[in-house]
Amino acid sequence: MALPLILRLGVQYCGKRIKTCRRKFSSVPLNPVSGLNVFDSFSKKKSPLLTKQPNVLTWYICGPTVYDFAHIGHAWCYMNFDIMRRVLEQYFNLNVIQVMNITDIDDKIIQKAIDEKLDFKEVSSKYEMAFLNDLGSLSVQKPTVLTKVSDFIPQIISFIEALLHRELAYTTNDGSVYFNINAYEKKYKYGKLKPFQISMAESKNSNNSNDFALWKAAKSDAEPSWAPSWGGKGRPGWHIECSAMASYVFGSWVDVHSGGIDLLFPHHENEEAQCCAYHEIPQWVGHWIHSNLLRLSGGTKMSKSLKNTVSIKEFLQTYSADQFRMMCLISSYRNDIELTEASLRLAKDFLDVVRVFVTECRFFLRNNTVLQSSINSKLLLTTLVETESMVKSYLGDDFNTAQATSAVRKLILLTRKEINNSNTVNRKATDHNPGIAAVASVLNFVSKYFSNLGLTSAGDSVDTTETDASSIIDNFVEFRSQVRQCALDMKSNQQGKDDSVDAVNTRKILLTACDRIRDDLKLKGIQLKDQEKTTTWK
Structure with a gap:
């Protein structure tokens, strides 16, 4: 069977180190990632992140079973892992090799194919494509390698044969x-x-009620099935699929394995057991990372069986991908979060703060010489250095984006306060310290922070439509400011002189028009602030 090029490259990557991969865990030399601690579901505590290869992190993430459209609860999990990946790559300079599976053989897929009188591949392909499109809509990066169960049947059969040979399966x-x-x-x-307290009881045919299926015999000719060497046409069990595919790409060691908290047991427990048995090692995964659940208002679990899910496509018709990502950034991936109007509004408000900050900074940088203003550069630059340090520290503390983003918010508010402070605006700029460098440095840092973590409509990534609108408003406000200043200058020049009726009327008409425009724009959400010789807006 021909495998995709990217998968062959992934296999070659592992194959070069196959001798090392086969060694026992106790003798595997591991490399700590400086400044990064993660919570491990195995040890139940935070510990330094260790990788087998220096500066390279191997990561297997459980993907979807494609029998229906993905819902926003799934998106919560994949968005959190996308943010983690960006942190690892952007802030800790790791080369992340991420593998995600697509489960395209499953009871639910088979049943839907029977109900709709379709081939199971037609059903799985439809929802696989929809899932990948949804990830793209959320700006979730594609995995390095995407594996599908139906492409790995020979490898799965070989895996099971090895367990049978070692008498660890029957x-x-x-x-x-x-x-x-x-x-x-x-x-x-x-x-x-x-x-080990839960009885899985997968079948009355097993010797032990806790034994789980590696291979399921076909119940009818309508099911997809394959003929293994031990006889009995059938298909893989759920747990063996991930073990075989991850082992095929990464061998006997995976630095990180992740998924939703609902997969911790029995799925991930069984994956670990299968791989330890297959590779004859005491430990297969270095770090288990689990994302908690996104719940509905009141703490209700989101579930297709309860028919209370919201598809990703439906969600994005009302809310933006950045709004959802910001909700993730200001939360903890290990906490249960409720999807409410309040939580979404909080995320939107933060996005608005960022956008206003970017707009004000850009206006300040474009008009600093006209404003004749300066800011406390020392204060801003000192706070910037402190914030950079705090952000790296928080992100290294189990991906604590909530605290990191809070620190960035404080820097944003300080910068806006300094820019908009009346004392600042009226403060005469010196030749050597107009504050441009300080504001530009803060703007670059904030823009890069949110861009690094995947936001597309903040900082340097404000979309073209919004940029054009801001430019138009800038030009309009500048024109109004010139008209208003002209009217005020007319009044100043006429002091002590007999004003002509025409001059008085002209001043009155111009100033009244300027005030009317200011009031009209305020109703549309644009506030003008008239200074002594210029005007700003937000």
Whole structure:
């Protein structure tokens, strides 16, 4: 079977290190990422992030089962992981090799294909394409390698054969294969991620109610099926798919494995067990990272079975991708978050603060000589250095974007206060310190921060339409300012003289028109602030 080029490259990447990958965990030399600690679901605590290869991070992320459109709860998970990836790449200079799976063989997919009288590949392809389009709409970066279960059947069968050979799995009368937990626990530990208390009871055919299916015998000819070496046509179980695909690309060690918290047990527990058994190692994943759930108002779980989900496409008809991303940035990925109007409004308000800040900074930089103003450059630059340090520290503390973004917000508010302070505007600029460098430095830092974390409509990435609108408003306000100043100069020049009726009327008409324009713009959300010799807007 021919594999996609990018996947072959990923396999070559791992293949060059296959000898190292086969060594026991205790002898694998790991490299700490300086200044970065993450919460590990295995150890239940924060610890330094370790990678097998210096400056390279291997990462497997559980993707969707494509039987329906993805909802905003799924988006919450993938958005959080996208932000993490951007932090790792932009702030810790890691070369992230991220693999995501597409589960295109599953009971729900098969049932939908039967109900709609379609081939299962038609169903899965439709929703796979929709899912990838949704990620694009959210500005979530594509994984380095995308793997589909249907492309990996030979590798999955080979994986199961190895477990059968080691007597860590067994076949049943109908040709199904189950993982043997009792045999596994004689060599390795089961229940690393969650105490072994839950009975999964996948089938009455298994020897132990906690054993789980690696291969499911076909129930009818309508199901997609393949013929393995042990006999009995069937298809892979859910857990084995991820283990086989991740092992094929990365070998016997993965630096980071992530997914929603609802996958922690049994899915991720079983992945770990299968891979430890296959590679004959005590530990397969270096760090388990789980995103908590996005809930509806009142804490209700979002679930397709409850029919209370909102698709990503539906959500984006009302709210922007940046609004959703900002909601992620000001929250913690490890906390349950409620999707409410209040939480979305808070995110939008923050976006508005950023946009107004960018507009005011750009206006200041364009008109500084006209304004004859300066700012406290020392204060801004000192605060900027402190904020840069805090941001790096917070991001290194388990991706704490909430605190990092709060620190950036304080810098934004300080800069806006300095720009808009009446004492600042009236302060005469010196030849050597007009404040341009300080404001430009803060603007660059803030713009880069939000751009690094994926926002597309803030900082340097304000869209063209908004940029054009700002430029038009700038030109209009400048024209009004000149007209108003001309009228005021007429009054000043006429002091002590007998004003002609025409001059008085002209001044009155011009100033009244300027006031009317100011009031009209205020109703449209644009506020003009008349200074002694110029006008600013926001």
